[in-house]
Amino acid sequence: MASHAMTGASHREPNYLEYKGKHTGILAWILSTDHKRIGIMYLVVLTAFFLLGVTLGFFMRLEQLYLDKSVSLMTAATYNAIFTLHGVTMIFLVVVPGIPATLGNFMLPLMLGAKDVSFPRLNLLSWWLYVVGALIIFASLFSGGGLPDAGWTFYAPYSVRTATNIPLAVFGVFILGFSSILTGLNFVTTMHRMRAPGMSWFRMPLFCWSLYATGWIQVLATPILGITMLLVFAERLLNIGIFDPSLGGDPILYQHLFWIYSHPAVYIMILPGMGVISEILPTFSRRTIFGYKAITYSTLAIALAGSLVWGHHMFTTGQSWYANFVFSLLTFLVGIPTAIKVFNWVATLYKGSIRIEAPLLYAVGFIFLFSIGGFTGIMLGILNVDIHLHDTYFVVAHFHYVVFGGTMMALFAGIHYWWPKMTGKMYNKKWAISGWAVMFIGFNLLYFTMFIMGYEGMPRRYYGHLEQFHQAHRIATYGSWVLITGILMMVATLISSLRNGEPAADNPWGGSTLEWSIAGLPPLLNFDEIPEVTEDPYTYNPEPEVAHE
Amino acid sequence: MGAGNFATQVDNTFLIVLAISVITLIGITIAMIWFMYRYHHTRHEQAKDIHGHLGLEVAWTVIPTILVLSMFYFGMEGYSEMRTIPEDAFEIQATGRMWSWVFEYENGIQDTALRVPLNRPIHMKLVSNDVIHSLYIPAFRIKKDVVPNVDNRMWFAADEPGYFKDAIACAEYCGDSHWNMYADLDVLPQAEFDAWYKSKGEEFAALAQPAAPGEASKVGLRGPMLFTLKGCNACHSVDGSPLVGPTLKGIFGKEEEVVLADGSSKMITVDEEYLIRSIKEPDAEKVKGFENSIMVAQPLTETELAEIVAYLKTL
Ligand SMILES: [Cu+2]
Ligand SMILES: [Cu+2]
Numbered sequence: 001m002a003s004h005a006m007t008g009a010s011h012r013e014p015n016y017l018e019y020k021g022k023h024t025g026i027l028a029w030i031l032s033t034d035h036k037r038i039g040i041m042y043l044v045v046l047t048a049f050f051l052l053g054v055t056l057g058f059f060m061r062l063e064q065l066y067l068d069k070s071v072s073l074m075t076a077a078t079y080n081a082i083f084t085l086h087g088v089t090m091i092f093l094v095v096v097p098g099i100p101a102t103l104g105n106f107m108l109p110l111m112l113g114a115k116d117v118s119f120p121r122l123n124l125l126s127w128w129l130y131v132v133g134a135l136i137i138f139a140s141l142f143s144g145g146g147l148p149d150a151g152w153t154f155y156a157p158y159s160v161r162t163a164t165n166i167p168l169a170v171f172g173v174f175i176l177g178f179s180s181i182l183t184g185l186n187f188v189t190t191m192h193r194m195r196a197p198g199m200s201w202f203r204m205p206l207f208c209w210s211l212y213a214t215g216w217i218q219v220l221a222t223p224i225l226g227i228t229m230l231l232v233f234a235e236r237l238l239n240i241g242i243f244d245p246s247l248g249g250d251p252i253l254y255q256h257l258f259w260i261y262s263h264p265a266v267y268i269m270i271l272p273g274m275g276v277i278s279e280i281l282p283t284f285s286r287r288t289i290f291g292y293k294a295i296t297y298s299t300l301a302i303a304l305a306g307s308l309v310w311g312h313h314m315f316t317t318g319q320s321w322y323a324n325f326v327f328s329l330l331t332f333l334v335g336i337p338t339a340i341k342v343f344n345w346v347a348t349l350y351k352g353s354i355r356i357e358a359p360l361l362y363a364v365g366f367i368f369l370f371s372i373g374g375f376t377g378i379m380l381g382i383l384n385v386d387i388h389l390h391d392t393y394f395v396v397a398h399f400h401y402v403v404f405g406g407t408m409m410a411l412f413a414g415i416h417y418w419w420p421k422m423t424g425k426m427y428n429k430k431w432a433i434s435g436w437a438v439m440f441i442g443f444n445l446l447y448f449t450m451f452i453m454g455y456e457g458m459p460r461r462y463y464g465h466l467e468q469f470h471q472a473h474r475i476a477t478y479g480s481w482v483l484i485t486g487i488l489m490m491v492a493t494l495i496s497s498l499r500n501g502e503p504a505a506d507n508p509w510g511g512s513t514l515e516w517s518i519a520g521l522p523p524l525l526n527f528d529e530i531p532e533v534t535e536d537p538y539t540y541n542p543e544p545e546v547a548h549e
Numbered sequence: 550m551g552a553g554n555f556a557t558q559v560d561n562t563f564l565i566v567l568a569i570s571v572i573t574l575i576g577i578t579i580a581m582i583w584f585m586y587r588y589h590h591t592r593h594e595q596a597k598d599i600h601g602h603l604g605l606e607v608a609w610t611v612i613p614t615i616l617v618l619s620m621f622y623f624g625m626e627g628y629s630e631m632r633t634i635p636e637d638a639f640e641i642q643a644t645g646r647m648w649s650w651v652f653e654y655e656n657g658i659q660d661t662a663l664r665v666p667l668n669r670p671i672h673m674k675l676v677s678n679d680v681i682h683s684l685y686i687p688a689f690r691i692k693k694d695v696v697p698n699v700d701n702r703m704w705f706a707a708d709e710p711g712y713f714k715d716a717i718a719c720a721e722y723c724g725d726s727h728w729n730m731y732a733d734l735d736v737l738p739q740a741e742f743d744a745w746y747k748s749k750g751e752e753f754a755a756l757a758q759p760a761a762p763g764e765a766s767k768v769g770l771r772g773p774m775l776f777t778l779k780g781c782n783a784c785h786s787v788d789g790s791p792l793v794g795p796t797l798k799g800i801f802g803k804e805e806e807v808v809l810a811d812g813s814s815k816m817i818t819v820d821e822e823y824l825i826r827s828i829k830e831p832d833a834e835k836v837k838g839f840e841n842s843i844m845v846a847q848p849l850t851e852t853e854l855a856e857i858v859a860y861l862k863t864l
Contacts, residue, residue, distance in 0.1 A: 076725045145841030151722050157697065158680040158723060161843055245697035251681055252696065285588070287596035294606050316683060316720075317694045318701040321632060328624060332617035339613040340606070346577055347605070349584035353596035356585065364581055371577060375570035382620055384555070384627030385563050388690035391683060391720040455563075457687020459720045462728035466715055541598045 013523035015424075033120035034524060038127050039106030040422065043415075045131060046102060047491070049093040050408075054484060056086040061446075061480040064473040069464050076463040080149040081164075083461060085141070087152025088169065092176050093134050095403050096265055099272035100183055100218075101130070103414045104211050106422055108187060110515035111205045113196025113533065115525045118189040122182050129179035137172035140165040151461060153262075156243030156254040160235055167236045174229040177222045180268070184218025187211050196514070198533035202296070205513045205537045206289065209296050210275025213303035217264045217271075221307065225261035228254070252317055259310035267306040269403055270370075271299060273410030274341060277363045280417050281345055282538040283511045284360040285352025289538050291344040298337030305334045315386050324383060331381035338374050342367060357509065358432035362413030365440050369405025373398060376451065391461075394454025397447045405443060412436075412490065419494065420504030424521045427497035435493055439486025445479025512538055551709025551736070553689030554670075558627045560690070566620055631691065634704040638672035641665070645675070645682030645695040645719060647845060648726035649780040656750035657757060659778045662733040663717060666742035667710050675701040679845040683721035686734070688713075692720050707736040724843065725793050726783055757852070771853075772860020779847045779857070787864050794844060795836050800824070801862040806837035824858050 014020075016036045023031050029041055063079055066072035074082070105123065109116050117123050141147050148169045150159040159166050191212050195204065204212075231242050232254075241247030243254040282289045289295065311319060311327030345367055354360070376398040380386050389395060420426055450458075453472045458465060465473055507516040514531055515522075535542065587593070641663070642653045652663045665671045675684060675695040685692035686705065693703040712735045719730035737745065756771050776782055784794035800819055808814045814837060817823060826833055831844035849857070 076728065080722075080725065080727075149724070155681060155722070161680060161845075162724065164841070250698075252699065285596060286590070288598040288600055290599060291601040291606055294601065316692055318696065318699055324628065325625065329621055332621045335617050336610060336613050340610055342577065343605070343609040344601075346580050346584070347599075347602075349581060349588065351593070351597040351599060352584070352588045353590040353593050354585050354588050355590055360585075364585070367581065368574075368578060371574055375566075375574065378570070378617065378620065379563060379566050382562055382566065382624030384559050384624050384631060384690075385566075386624075387628065387631060387692060388559050388687070390692065391685070392687075457685075457718070459685060459718050459728075461722040463725075464728050466731075539598065541596055 013525075013528065015521035015523050017424075017521060019524045031124070033116070033124045035105050035109050035116050035120065035123060036422075036522060038123055039102055039104075041127055042097065042101040042105060042130070045134075046094055046097065049089055049134065051491075053086055053089040053094055054487060056082050056089065058480060058484060060086060061477040063463070064465065065477050067465070067467060067470050072464075077146070077149060079463040080151075080461070081147030084148050084151050088137060088148075088173070090403075091152050091265075092173055093130075093137075095269045095407050096176075096180060097130060097183070098269060098407055099276060099411050099414065100187065100211055100214055100268075101126075103276065103411070103418060104187065104207075104272060105183075107418060107515055108190060108208060108211055109194070110421075110518065110522060110526055111208055111513050112191065112194055113199060113514050113527060113531045114190065114194035115527065115530075117186050118193055119186050123186055126179045126182040126186070129175055129182070133172045133175035133179060135172075136175060137169050140168035140172060143168060153258060154232060155258075156232065156235075156249070156251045157245060159232060160244040167233050170229045170232050174226050174233070177226045177229070180218050181222045184215035184222070186215075188215035188219065191215075196531050196533050202293065203533055203536055206278035206292070206295055206299075207272070207275035209299055210271045210273075210278070213299045214268050214271045217268050217303055217307065221261050221264040221268075224257060225265075228257040228261065231257070252314070252319065255314055255317060256310070259313045263310040263313065264303075264307045266399075266402065267302055269407045271302065273366070273370075273407040274299065276410045276414040276417070277345060277366055279511075279513065280359050280363040280413055281348040282540070283417070283509050284355050284357060284363075285349055286355075286510065286540050287348070287352045287538070288536070288540060289344070290347035290350070291340075292536070292538075294340055295344050298340045301337040302334060305330060305337070309334060312381055312386070315383060316390050328381055328383050332378065335374065335378050335381070342371055342374070355509070357416075358427075358429060358436060359413050359417035359509070361433060361436050362409055362416060365436065366406060366409040366413060369401055369409060369440075369443065372448075373401030373406055376401065389454060391459055392454035393450040393458045393460055396460050397450035397454060400447045400450070405447070415494070417509070418515070419497070420508045421515055421518075421522070423498060423501075424504050425497045425501030426504045426508065427493050427501055431489065431493040435486050435489035437486075438489060439483055442479050442482030442484070442486050446476050446483050447479075449476040449479065512540060551688070551707060551711075553686070553691070553708060554706040555627070555631060556688065556690045558630070562620075562623045562627055565623070569616060631703075634672050634702060635670040638670035638704055639666065640672045640674060642674045642676055643684055643695070645677045645684065645723075645730070646679050646780050646847065647724055647843065648719075648730045648783040650684070650717060650719075650730065650732040651778055651780065652732075654746070654750070656746065657753040658746070658749050659753070660749075661777060662735050664735040664737060664742065664745065665707055666739045667736050668706055668708060669739065670704055670706045673703045673705075675703065678848060680723050681721045682719045682723050682730070685718045685720035686716060687718065688716060694721055707734070710736045710738055712736075771856045772863070775853055775857050776860060779849065779853070781847075781857070784842075784844065793842050795839055797861055797864050800864055807834040808837055808840050809834055821858060821862075824861055825854065828854065828857065 016034055021028060029037055060082055063073050143165050146164040148164045148166050150162055150166055191208060235242045241249035243249040243251050245251055278289060278295055309327055309330045311323050312331045315324050380389055380398060416432060449472050453469050458469045506519050644651045651659055651661055653659050675693060677695040677697045682695040683692050684695055689705050691703060691705055693701050714733050715731040716734035717732040719727055784792050786792055786796045787798055789796050789798045803819045806814050806816055829846055831846055
């Protein structure tokens with residue numbers, strides 16, 4: 001198309017931001033089926049939700065500064081609504097779609113050497129479902145008898161009893177589930193059908209592998225969430241007993257159904273993060289990843305075994321001894337592939353030629369924080385220890401180390417890593433690194449304190465606390481201020497790079513995967529010519545004598 | 550407040566795992582920092598593509614496997630003890646409800662504090678009539694969910710006498726005052742406990758008897774006590790301050806607006822019939838302004854209901 005050719009000097013295709021299609025203005029975005037634009041749209045909306053979730057968390061922490069509830073900021077009902085919204089926003093709108101929807105959408109076809117995902121229009125539909133689901137959830141706030149206050153887990157029978165508008169919130173989650181399923185389906189198909197010639201399965205970059213495993217969990221586990229939410233919905237509207245014991249239902253059944261989805265969802269959240277880390281480490285070490293196959297197989301093992309451990313959320317419910325036995329055992333087994341990954345990552349730094357840049361620091365920070373999340377997960381898998389720690393701040397700290405210290409830090413790492421390819425701009429390195437450092441300190445102040453409180457017996461979802469916990473609560477709150485400062489520094493650094501940043505080089509970090517082979521910002525169809533893959537990923541130093549050990 | 554019979558074991562298991570974790574974490578962290586320093590590109594120009602090492606992969610698969618399996622074993626051991634309730638344990642029923650606990654003994658005593666004999670295995674039968682709660686004694690490292698229609702049990706033995714305020718918490722989110730569902734634990738030496746058990750038991754037995762002919766009616770006598778024992782005070786004040794529910798001060802004869810199940814509202818004057826209905830079927834007519842708050846009917850005997858109503862009339 002001659003009309004697309006730029007001025008005489010350059011004959012390259014217009015990049016995805018310059019490209020002019022049927023629509024202009026905002027429509028050129030919200031009706032675009034370009035995986036790159038969709039990725040950016042997810043990133044924008046998700047950032048907004050993340051900042052909303054952070055704000056809610058900020059107020060929860062603030063409330064904990066008050067021991068005397070007669071003079072505090074909010075009522076118990078408000079606090080309960082805030083933690084519910086914080087959880088729903090962060091889990092369903094931020095962390096679950098998180099990396100696949102943003103970085104995955106943008107990078108997967110580029111890394112595979114493909115022109116787009118398999119079903120571009122379905123991809124756009126996923127984004128729309130995501131936005132509509134979110135709007136429905138927010139609509140539930142302003143309708144019905146008050147803010148939803150059942151916690152993000154919506155445990156029955158409380159969720160059936162409370163007068164607040166749970167059905168609408170639950171319906172929103174139901175819609176979000178479809179968005180997730182369609183994304184998973186799309187990605188899995190793309191990887192089966194659209195790898196560049198020469199890219200065998202075991203030449204796929206590890207980030208793609210992680211999206212592959214994640215895609216399967218999304219497709220297989222999310223329908224259960226949908227069914228569960230539909231049943232809660234039906235119970236409320238038709239007044240039939242499914243989960244509510246006063247109508248003859250079984251509340252434990254709800255927990256099973258909920259966790260059959262929500263535990264694998266933890267792996268939907270974390271696996272793509274692990275994939276991002278597996279990209280960053282080789283690039284900044286200028287060497288191949290240590291144990292490519294070990295990492296791949298452990299990704300698949302985590303996806304598989306992780307789907308069978310949901311009952312570890314229910315050790316105290318009175319479920320049978322055998323169930324507890326099996327769920328505890330399987331939980332430990334998930335720890336093994338996780339450990340394998342961590343060791344392989346660390347070994348990847350060995351004999352590298354390391355460049356310290358913001359993405360690498362985020363990645364290393366991830367390994368540290370995620371390891372703490374993993375170790376404390378092991379502790380929670382121990383039956384008698386979990387009896388004590390279940391439903392305390394220890395659990396709260398554990399999952400924040402995993403999902404925030406893990407997934408979100410990996411998302412930040414990936415954003416810093418691919419920012420030049422997504423925006424064409426470089427951010428200020430010093431500010432990026434300072435943001436990371438402040439965040440890292442604040443994070444540990446906030447959440448490590450919660451481990452200690454939890455072990456001492458501070459239950460979660462408490463509006464107030466006993467005096468013995470007050471000092472720790474104060475430290476955690478101060479930590480939250482430091483953490484938020486770090487987050488704002490990061491956001492400001494990235495946004496200001498859009499205006500003031502230096503133009504990025506084609507391959508600023510010296511990455512070896514296909515996305516870096518594209519000159520400048522990717523054009524609409526990514527590659528002028530589909531590349532041919534002739535070697536393993538991360539082949540930086542192909543001297544024959546060290547190729548295999 | 551002592552540690553109960555399980556805490557040492559739980560703490561020891563935890564500490565072993567903590568030690569292994571800390572050592573591994575320090576190892577990982579030092580390795581990462583050292584590599585980043587030692588192999589920084591200014592010191593190590595040419596990287597080496599090491600694709601893996603079978604020996605290492607095997608090592609860091611097998612060692613964690615052994616470690617986690619032994620952790621699993623310890624956890625299982627400790628847990629088996631928690632779930633095996635001794636035959637001779639002393640049974641007490643704990644009822645969780647929005648938002649208080651009540652403890653009932655075989656001889657009819659009801660109490661909002663848990664009173665137990667020292668060093669004697671206590672068998673708790675857990676009951677809920679509304680939503681899920683979870684009985685949690687942090688110092689003893691034990692908890693168990695209190696689920697409607699599910700017969701859950703737990704046991705422990707207290708090993709230090711004394712009155713421990715707020716020793717019992719609710720660990721499963723159950724609504725507005727979930728955070729305040731604390732109860733006290735009173736551990737008494739066996740002889741002292743026996744004396745309390747006997748005298749308090751007689752008191753309750755006497756109150757449960759219908760008044761003998763000629764004797765003054767007992768109705769109204771137990772009202773204030775039942776108001777607490779049945780958990781009404783968690784949501785209703787008697788001094789005019791609004792809690793989750795409307796205050797019951799001056800309730801009898803009051804004119805107020807209520808909302809019916811179909812959404813329409815009407816003015817009523819509170820009489821005895823209305824009081825009984827609002828206690829037995831709280832959803833039938835809801836007080837205007839509190840339509841969205843929950844009240845769950847508590848199981849009450851006829852006498853208990855009569856006594857509470859009589860008490861409400863005096864407020
Ligand atoms: Cu889980
Ligand atoms: Cu509770």
